[in-house]
Amino acid sequence: MPIINLTLTKRDLEKLRPCPFCGSTRLEINNTHRAYYWIMCLGCDASGILVEVGGSSFGRDVASEDLTRRHHQMAKQGTMDAWNRRPDVASPPKRR
Ligand SMILES: [Zn+2]
Numbered sequence: 001m002p003i004i005n006l007t008l009t010k011r012d013l014e015k016l017r018p019c020p021f022c023g024s025t026r027l028e029i030n031n032t033h034r035a036y037y038w039i040m041c042l043g044c045d046a047s048g049i050l051v052e053v054g055g056s057s058f059g060r061d062v063a064s065e066d067l068t069r070r071h072h073q074m075a076k077q078g079t080m081d082a083w084n085r086r087p088d089v090a091s092p093p094k095r096r
Contacts, residue, residue: 002074006076021046035071037079051078
């Protein structure tokens with residue numbers, strides 16, 4: 001099975017919000033050998049939500065390269081969405 005490692009493109013980085021803990025925009029995406037991705041902040045080592053696509057169907061040799069690649073893309077997109085959706089702890093409440 002081919003090894004796929006998706007990385008953040010410049011466009012991805014523009015879409016991602018800065019780190020909620022240190023405000024850094026130096027972000028990196030990591031994955032295991034499977035479609036299992038998470039975002040990490042290089043400023044403070046905070047990590048985002050882990051997203052895995054494919055789950056137990058993985059490891060089966062029948063998974064085609066196309067399907068594997070699609071799983072990787074979905075997992076990458078999922079963890080990027082989760083990163084941007086997280087509560088903004090750094091911003092003060094709007095109402096008082
Ligand atoms: Zn950070």
